[in-house]
Amino acid sequence: MDCKKAENLIMKYMDGELSPEDAQLLNDHIKLCEKCREEFFVFDAMMQNAAEVSKEVIRAPEGFEKAVMSKIHTEEEKQYAYSRNDRLRMICISIILCFFAIGYFLIKNKEALIAKLYEYPAFAQYLNEVVPFSQNIQSYENSALNAVEGVFSYADRLLSVSGMFLLAFIVIGVCVYGVLRFRGNRHR
Amino acid sequence: MVKTDYDLVQGAMDGNEADFEELVKRYKNLVYSVVLRMVTDAEDANDIAQEVFIKVYRNLSKYSPEYKFSTWIIRIATNTVIDFRRKKKQEFVSIDEMETELPDSATPESTYVNTEAKSELMDAINSLPDMYKIPIVLFHLEGLSYQEISSVLGVSMSKIKNRIYRGRKLLKEAIESKKEGGSFGLQKG
Ligand SMILES: [Zn+2]
Numbered sequence: 001m002d003c004k005k006a007e008n009l010i011m012k013y014m015d016g017e018l019s020p021e022d023a024q025l026l027n028d029h030i031k032l033c034e035k036c037r038e039e040f041f042v043f044d045a046m047m048q049n050a051a052e053v054s055k056e057v058i059r060a061p062e063g064f065e066k067a068v069m070s071k072i073h074t075e076e077e078k079q080y081a082y083s084r085n086d087r088l089r090m091i092c093i094s095i096i097l098c099f100f101a102i103g104y105f106l107i108k109n110k111e112a113l114i115a116k117l118y119e120y121p122a123f124a125q126y127l128n129e130v131v132p133f134s135q136n137i138q139s140y141e142n143s144a145l146n147a148v149e150g151v152f153s154y155a156d157r158l159l160s161v162s163g164m165f166l167l168a169f170i171v172i173g174v175c176v177y178g179v180l181r182f183r184g185n186r187h188r
Numbered sequence: 189m190v191k192t193d194y195d196l197v198q199g200a201m202d203g204n205e206a207d208f209e210e211l212v213k214r215y216k217n218l219v220y221s222v223v224l225r226m227v228t229d230a231e232d233a234n235d236i237a238q239e240v241f242i243k244v245y246r247n248l249s250k251y252s253p254e255y256k257f258s259t260w261i262i263r264i265a266t267n268t269v270i271d272f273r274r275k276k277k278q279e280f281v282s283i284d285e286m287e288t289e290l291p292d293s294a295t296p297e298s299t300y301v302n303t304e305a306k307s308e309l310m311d312a313i314n315s316l317p318d319m320y321k322i323p324i325v326l327f328h329l330e331g332l333s334y335q336e337i338s339s340v341l342g343v344s345m346s347k348i349k350n351r352i353y354r355g356r357k358l359l360k361e362a363i364e365s366k367k368e369g370g371s372f373g374l375q376k377g
Pocket residue numbers: 002003006029033034035036037
C-alpha cells in the first residue's frame with residue numbers, strides 16, 4: 001500500500017468509518033512508514049482534542065431568552081408604529097384622491113347636474129335664491145374655474161378618454177393600498 | 189404532554205410568545221455553542237446568537253417539518269456568522285494576519301497540558317478560512333454527519349467531504365508550524 005492510500009485511510013479513521021480490514025492495512029503501513037506514522041499520531045491527537053472540546057458543554061449567557069424576547073418586542077413595536085404611519089399616510093392619500101376625483105366629476109358634469117337638480121322643485125327654488133348671490137362673485141369664480149377647467153381639459157385631451165382619468169386615480173389608489181397592506185403584513 | 193418543535197413553531201406563528209420562548213430555551217445552547225466555536229469572542233457570539241433567533245422568528249413560516257429544527261437553525265446560525273464576518277472583515281485585520289503572532293516561546297514543552305492542546309486546536313481551527321472552518325466545526329465539534337452538514341450548507345456531500353479533508357490537513361500544518369515556530373523560531377522544511 002502506498003502513502004496516498006494510507007492518507008485516505010487516516011481520513012476515514014477520522015470520519016469514524018474505518019473497517020477492521022482497513023484498520024489492519026493502515027496499521028501494517030504505519031509500522032513501516034515513518035512519515036505516515038507521524039502523520040497518524042498528529043491527526044489522532046487532534047481528534048482526541050476535538051473530542052474533548054466537543055464534550056465541553058457551552059451554555060448561552062444568563063438571561064439569553066429574555067434578551068431575545070425583548071429585542072423581538074422592540075422590533076414589533078417599531079413594526080406596529082411603522083404600519084400605523086403607513087395606514088395614516090394611506091388614508092390621507094385616499095382622501096385627497098377622492099376629493100380630486102369627485103371634484104373632477106362635478107366640474108366635468110356641471111351643466112348636466114344643474115339641469116338635473118332643476119327637476120326637483122325644492123332645489124330649483126334654492127338654486128334660484130343662490131344664483132343671484134353667486135353671480136356677484138361670478139367674476140372671481142369664473143377665473144378660478146377657468147383655470148381649473150383649463151388644466152382638466154388639457155389632461156382630458158392628453159388622455160383622450162375622460163373616463164381614463166378617473167380610472168387612473170382608482171388604479172393608483174388600489175395599488176397604494178395594496179403595497180402598504182402587503183408591507184404591513186409581511187412580518188406577521 | 190411535551191410539545192414538539194413543530195408545535196412550538198406553529199404556536200409562535202399564531203402569536204403565542206411562550207411557545208417561541210420555549211424554542212429559544214431549547215436551542216439557545218446549541219446555537220450559542222456553534223456560533224462561539226466559529227467566532228471565539230464571547231460578546232460577538234452572544235450578539236450573533238441573539239440575531240439568529242430574531243431571524244428564526246421572522247422566518248418561522250419558512251420552516252418545513254421535513255427538516256430537523258436543529259438542522260434548520262444551524263443553517264441560519266452559519267449564515268449569520270458568515271454575514272457577520274463579511275461585515276467585520278472591512279473593519280479589522282484579516283484572520284491570516286492575526287495568525288502570524290508567535291506562541292509564548294518561554295512555555296516549556298512539559299507544561300503543555302490538555303487544556304493547552306485544546307486551545308491550540310481551537311486557535312488552529314480559527315485560523316482556517318470559513319470554507320473549511322465551518323464544516324470542521326460542525327463535524328468534529330458539533331457532531332453533525334456529512335449528510336446534515338450538506339443540508340445545512342446547501343453544498344453537495346462530496347464537496348463537504350473534500351473541504352473537511354483539506355481542512356484537517358490545514359489544521360495539522362497550522363499546529364505543526366506553530367510548534368516548530370515556537371521552539372526553533374523557524375519552520376522546518
Ligand atoms: Zn507512508
